[in-house]
Amino acid sequence: MTKELSLEERFQQYVDAENKVEPKDWMPEKYRKTLIRQISQHAHSEVVGMLPEANWITRAPSLRRKVALLAKVQDEAGHGLYLYSAAETLGADRQALVKDLLDGKAKYSSIFNYPTPTWADIGAIGWLVDGAAIANQVMLCRTSYGPYARAMVRICKEESFHQRQGYEILLTLVRGTEAQKKMAQDSLNRWWWPSLMMFGPTDDHSPNSAQSMKWKIKRKSNDELREEFIDKTVPQAEFLGLTIPDPKLKWNEERGHYDHSEIDWEEFYDVISGKGKCNKQRMDARNKAHAEGKWVREAANVYARKQAEHSKQSAA
Numbered sequence: 189m190t191k192e193l194s195l196e197e198r199f200q201q202y203v204d205a206e207n208k209v210e211p212k213d214w215m216p217e218k219y220r221k222t223l224i225r226q227i228s229q230h231a232h233s234e235v236v237g238m239l240p241e242a243n244w245i246t247r248a249p250s251l252r253r254k255v256a257l258l259a260k261v262q263d264e265a266g267h268g269l270y271l272y273s274a275a276e277t278l279g280a281d282r283q284a285l286v287k288d289l290l291d292g293k294a295k296y297s298s299i300f301n302y303p304t305p306t307w308a309d310i311g312a313i314g315w316l317v318d319g320a321a322i323a324n325q326v327m328l329c330r331t332s333y334g335p336y337a338r339a340m341v342r343i344c345k346e347e348s349f350h351q352r353q354g355y356e357i358l359l360t361l362v363r364g365t366e367a368q369k370k371m372a373q374d375s376l377n378r379w380w381w382p383s384l385m386m387f388g389p390t391d392d393h394s395p396n397s398a399q400s401m402k403w404k405i406k407r408k409s410n411d412e413l414r415e416e417f418i419d420k421t422v423p424q425a426e427f428l429g430l431t432i433p434d435p436k437l438k439w440n441e442e443r444g445h446y447d448h449s450e451i452d453w454e455e456f457y458d459v460i461s462g463k464g465k466c467n468k469q470r471m472d473a474r475n476k477a478h479a480e481g482k483w484v485r486e487a488a489n490v491y492a493r494k495q496a497e498h499s500k501q502s503a504a
């Protein structure tokens with residue numbers, strides 16, 4: 189028992205000294221497990237996140253918008269692959285992770301269970317959803333697990349393009365006709381509160397945060413990141429001439445942050461337990477895509493096996 193405690197204490201001292209934990213380092217089993225939990229859900233979010241936006245690729249209003257949206261959706265696929273690879277460095281089996289998602293056992297970000305009825309939603313997703321993801325992922329660039337931190341550096345560079353292209357879509361709409369400005373306002377009304385929910389439950393209701401903060405997996409708490417996002421985003425909404433759908437939103441000079449209404453946590457827990465507007469649609473789409481991609485995976489596996497046999501023969 190003493191030996192295990194000293195291993196745990198040595199690990200904590202190593203992390204406290206701002207060292208990066210690498211795949212071959214000793215780590216507490218719970219550290220490994222919570223990283224697989226978080227990184228796999230992050231990866232699932234990237235892959236499922238492609239669906240609401242893909243819905244608009246064939247209907248983008250111009251070739252330029254279509255190209256930007258195509259690039260963004262392709263980026264998200266790449267982010268998913270980085271993150272599944274990061275999870276594999278912890279000994280996770282990618283097929284098993286994907287199966288958990290397809291079987292509805294694994295979580296992915298609540299935000300992707302909302303519909304995208306108009307083109308303005310693509311702008312709101314880029315501006316708000318990727319904006320919220322950036323707040324969280326910039327923090328994760330300093331997470332204690334090396335492969336996760338390094339994956340974040342590349343992902344964050346691409347997220348800033350995602351956020352800019354979304355904001356520009358809304359800027360174009362608010363400078364257009366009254367109908368276009370209304371479309372932009374309606375999308376802000378739909379996406380504001382779900383974007384705040386992306387950061388997770390309040391700190392006092394987060395079962396994982398305290399330990400994740402101790403192990404420097406998280407460097408800021410859910411509420412800290414949420415406040416950071418609100419403080420940064422309100423002036424952007426003002427520049428667009430849009431109204432944030434929260435009558436209680438007000439700058440609090442003393443706190444140095446915006447005060448806001450209570451988030452609808454019942455909606456949050458409904459959505460993450462599968463009762464959101466689009467949960468079934470998203471899972472059906474993922475399962476259909478997985479089934480239709482079976483031949484690609486089989487062909488790639490045959491090719492890989494032939495390559496391996498070829499290299500073995502040439503080495504003999």
Ligand code: 3HC
Pocket residue numbers: 225226229230231233234237264267295296297298299317318321324347385386387388389393394395396397400410460
């Ligand atoms: N959606 C779904 N589940 C959520 C959630 C959300 N928005 N917020 C929290 N949860 C879940 C947690 O996974 C946890 O459930 P679990 O124990 O079964 O995994 C439970 O609710 C309690 O939440 P905690 O705060 O205790 O959990 P965490 O400490 O893991 O914090 C988190 C939640 C802040 C989302 C953290 O997991 C995290 O930072 N994840 C990495 C970032 C991420 O996943 N972002 C999702 C969006 S990715 C994206 O937007 C792509 C971009 O390109 C658009």
